Amino acid sequence: MSSTTLVNIFLFVSSIGIVWYFAGVLIESVTHLARRFKKTGFTAAFFLLGFLTSISEFSVATNATLKGVPEVSVGNLIGGSFVVLLFIVPLLAVLAGKIELRNTLSRRNLLLALTTVALPALLVIDGNVTRVDGLVSILVYITLVYSIYRQKQDIPDTAAVKRPFDIKRPLITDIGRILLGGVMIFFASKVLVDQAVFFALLFGAPTSLVGLLLLSLGTNIPEFTVAIRSVIKNHSDVAFGDYIGSSAVNTFIFGMLPFASGAFLFNTGETTSTTILLVIGLVVFFLFARSDSKLTRREGGVLLVFYLAFIALQIGELVKYATQ
Numbered sequence: 001m002s003s004t005t006l007v008n009i010f011l012f013v014s015s016i017g018i019v020w021y022f023a024g025v026l027i028e029s030v031t032h033l034a035r036r037f038k039k040t041g042f043t044a045a046f047f048l049l050g051f052l053t054s055i056s057e058f059s060v061a062t063n064a065t066l067k068g069v070p071e072v073s074v075g076n077l078i079g080g081s082f083v084v085l086l087f088i089v090p091l092l093a094v095l096a097g098k099i100e101l102r103n104t105l106s107r108r109n110l111l112l113a114l115t116t117v118a119l120p121a122l123l124v125i126d127g128n129v130t131r132v133d134g135l136v137s138i139l140v141y142i143t144l145v146y147s148i149y150r151q152k153q154d155i156p157d158t159a160a161v162k163r164p165f166d167i168k169r170p171l172i173t174d175i176g177r178i179l180l181g182g183v184m185i186f187f188a189s190k191v192l193v194d195q196a197v198f199f200a201l202l203f204g205a206p207t208s209l210v211g212l213l214l215l216s217l218g219t220n221i222p223e224f225t226v227a228i229r230s231v232i233k234n235h236s237d238v239a240f241g242d243y244i245g246s247s248a249v250n251t252f253i254f255g256m257l258p259f260a261s262g263a264f265l266f267n268t269g270e271t272t273s274t275t276i277l278l279v280i281g282l283v284v285f286f287l288f289a290r291s292d293s294k295l296t297r298r299e300g301g302v303l304l305v306f307y308l309a310f311i312a313l314q315i316g317e318l319v320k321y322a323t324q
Helices: 003-036 041-052 055-066 070-096 107-123 131-150 171-203 207-218 221-233 236-261 272-292 297-323
Strands: 098-100 294-296
Touching: 003 041, 003 171, 041 131, 041 236, 055 070, 055 171, 055 236, 070 098, 070 107, 070 236, 070 272, 070 294, 070 297, 098 236, 107 131, 107 236, 107 272, 131 236, 272 294, 272 297, 294 297
Parallel strands: none
Antiparallel strands: 098 294
16 A cells, blocks of 8 residues: 555544544534523524534535535535435434434424435436536425424423533633634545545546545534434434434535536436435335334334445445456
8 A cells, every 4th residue: 555545544534533523512512502592402403503514515515616526525415315314313213222203393394304305316317417406406405494494393491401501601612612613624524525536536436436435424423423422411302403404404505516516417327226225215214203203223223224235335336446
């Protein structure tokens, strides 16, 4: 293995570490602000954490567009939806025993949310990402946001409100920590894009495939952080709000890409099977979630099978390109 390859591996791993650490800083500070203003539960997490934990996806999209490889971002966004809803959420259900979904989404809004998440994978099937695709994605995302905003919910106060916290810490401190975390995650994600392109060239694989497999894991480190903390603090409703919000924001980011870089082609050879798996997995997710308003440990295990199949497909594609 050459020294250049070792350096790129080090940069890739280091950037993931930076995202991990500053995601923790970001989430802790946002949680502190939420407690300060008594905003808790699924809805707050959907609108606040869902957006903030997607900073790395925004960064990847921005830097991929500047480098003229928007397909890296598309692969990352589709793979990210797979990671969040068919890996992190099921894993959370397995670790916590179950995820209570009451007081989160109505069945209609859950169906709309999952449709929003699946939309980018469906729109790239024809191999073209156009401004019409972007406009449809943005409009569907706005519809989801409005529908959730209008939904009447009886969300109980969580321990985040009842527990004492450092009220003496100045508001400006939390704002500064949030800004610092956002900046660090942005630049670390830029390094992730650079290394994704390097490994794509090294293996002779399409950059969209590397985005699907590597970046989708790296840029969802914030969501992994939320999963770990939610298990420890027993706040699965907050975690679920973050996951749905983050996955939906991916569709909004996808919608912005063709407006920022113009229409572009996308190699669908490695994503057709992924799209089929994603759609089937989300249908099963919906059926499980609507049955008794919770995801059980066994149901989480079933959903994890879809992610394992996704990983197997992507590794198979990488091996195929590496041996060509």
